[in-house]
Amino acid sequence: MASPAVAFARENHQRFLSELKDLLRIPSVSTSEEHKSDVQKAADFVAAELRRIGMENVEVVPTKGHPLIYADWLHAPGSPTALCYAHYDVQPPDPLDEWVSPPFEPTERNNNLYARGAVDDKGQLWMEIKAVEALMKGHGGKLPLNLKFIIEGEEEVGGESIAEYVRKQKAKLRADFALVCDTELFAPDLPTLCVGLRGLVYTEIEALGPKTDLHSGMYGGVAPNPFFGLIEILSQLKDSKGRILIPGFYRDVKKPSTDELKAWKRLPFNEEHYRKTEVGSKVLIGEPGFSVLYRTWARPTLEVHGMPGGFTAPGAKTVIPARAAAKVSMRLVPDQDPDDILKRYTNYVKKLTPKGIETKIKVWSKGPACVVGTENPYIKAATLAMHDVFKDVFKKDTVFIRSGGSIPIVTDFQDVLKIPSVMMGFGLPDDNLHAPNEKFHIPNFYRGIESICLFFEKLSRT
């Protein structure tokens, strides 16, 4: 690991951490109107640091919501261009009385740094910036590749502004790959890259029955009830084992590679512990013959999230409602096409709709799965970089995981900019994201900086 950048980073551990604390002291809670000026302050703080370390064309871009920050350095002809993403906004700190130390007064305990945003995502944003500073210093004021930053302040509130910006500024954001530092390690000692996310089709089925709400005493027995229409439909979308019954739904499902499946089996994962501590249910359900990781990472699923309509307040009201609805989403895996799935789903729902009921389907969101092959050159470079950083301590190879959720910005980078994302995150499963006592394990902050340094150095063609 004879990297001049890593050497510089190691000499500056204390300063880097101290600067991060300054950023963490700004309560940039994006959900809260009263913190609007704090969010702006955090954006300005980040932009100033980007200027100071030598990034060019630094802009704080106003949006309808909170500002974006753009910066670039493009003087490495022949080398690839990285687009570095992170976010500087944080979740609200509530409930305040469960914090051991105040959420906006960063405090070190047991080699952890406690504060709202410590790991999600200010700490990981700071890793990116400090890696770039170390690379500049280590390489005589130059970077080993071309680099752009796009940093947002609305990740915790839906990320609308960055999605619009990506669509409008395709040329400006052109790059060969994105680096996204907003995920976590599978286990504390395990260098991890996330190489897959499931896609999503989110719909609402509206069922219409009588022309107005009717009294179930007067009309029960003759009036079609939209809830029973929905129940008849929903009960036929999945079987009791969780297998989705929409004709052709599994046609394009691509199995993970044999290597990937083997690797998942080697991951440290205790199903019973997971059931008890994470899910908190009596049993885990799902398709027989697939492991938990397989079911949540690489199998498509279908869920109902809510059923608006009728009477939902406490007590009894005997209404047969004129309309009711069901929010139904499907998680997709490679190579399912969201439009194809939506069409099959719509046709099937129409076919299942009982007489007397009319159904309408609204689409709330729709995006494909994102998977980057482990043979992708950027993934390979990142794999080696993380291996180098962790091997001295843990002697373990970098593992590849997926996530069952969707990260909208990764989908946008794939769909709009047509680039893969390297999801290199250094959080830990018990870091209390979105909860009291959020923390960042301090050694992981430094490992993150070093991993990025080595990753970018490996990609240099100069």
Add this chain to the structure above:
Amino acid sequence: MASPAVAFARENHQRFLSELKDLLRIPSVSTSEEHKSDVQKAADFVAAELRRIGMENVEVVPTKGHPLIYADWLHAPGSPTALCYAHYDVQPPDPLDEWVSPPFEPTERNNNLYARGAVDDKGQLWMEIKAVEALMKGHGGKLPLNLKFIIEGEEEVGGESIAEYVRKQKAKLRADFALVCDTELFAPDLPTLCVGLRGLVYTEIEALGPKTDLHSGMYGGVAPNPFFGLIEILSQLKDSKGRILIPGFYRDVKKPSTDELKAWKRLPFNEEHYRKTEVGSKVLIGEPGFSVLYRTWARPTLEVHGMPGGFTAPGAKTVIPARAAAKVSMRLVPDQDPDDILKRYTNYVKKLTPKGIETKIKVWSKGPACVVGTENPYIKAATLAMHDVFKDVFKKDTVFIRSGGSIPIVTDFQDVLKIPSVMMGFGLPDDNLHAPNEKFHIPNFYRGIESICLFFEKLSRT
């Protein structure tokens, strides 16, 4: 019809109608806090009139909500005791701009009296009071039977106070039968008595899955979803033809008598008109082999009224909720026992509950069907009285109908006071109850007074 009471009533048509208008001018909207003093004013108005016509022990009884009015006259030894029920509160008049004449300025058009409460229920309350006045005058200051009034001001808001009063004042309210004037004629020219109401068991099934709300991206495929638990249960409660699948559910169902079924077939009823104008659905659903009237009056049914839980606001939230619920009610017919049905239902729901889900059943209300045999002496007397009043105009026999709904006070009279109710109402199907331009057909107001006079005269043993 040589009744001195009827003769008196006919001489006083104009005064009776004019007094009713005075009562209708008081906006006694029980749902609205701002009308609280108007509700009290209406109660005082009614109590004053009861005193004026010679009723004794007139009380305006304060309650937690709006006052009840009690009165009696008990000087007809040997004759039965009637308990006369009606209500003086009304629905809100909204939407105001759809009224042709102001809701609280009673207006005559085409032999109808238009006002909020005209038929529901001030007009029918006034029928009872005016019949009693006419009987007093026609019989030299005496009534042909013993009589108690219990009049409420909370019928439109749930009737809690009268339910409590009936439970606490069993001795005071002791009677042989109740007269309930709050229903309608089956058709404009048809003297009608309602002799049956369906019972009701109203429950809420709560389904519990994971210990907290989970993200469907992370946990979709392994976490049990309470909505799918409910869907699996609800889809097995009824078949697609509307037949309820709870084991033993139909065991105690008593068929209406052959005479009753024959009589229903003779009722003027156009199914297509009913479907279009009342239900407003594309088709009518329900058990094959049973007519619409049979299905709504004398077959038990099961409906879902609402499914609280999860995410119901506009938009997309990918939650697997920790809990969800379904409000499920069953309408019961003779001789189904609510406790037996509830037990069978509970056992069946538990049996259907899939693994990973826990269900809890809450009971919101529960009461048996109420049916009075057409051979009951009070029903017989009422039948003859209505026949006498209507025969001069329409030459039709009194018909017996049922209603699919429940009238809680009738259930209370049956269950707590152990007396049958004679439901003798003079509304018409197009009287716009609870809607703008509520009306009472003025000839029916007079027919109601005369019917009650003759009914009570027929019951006299003096």
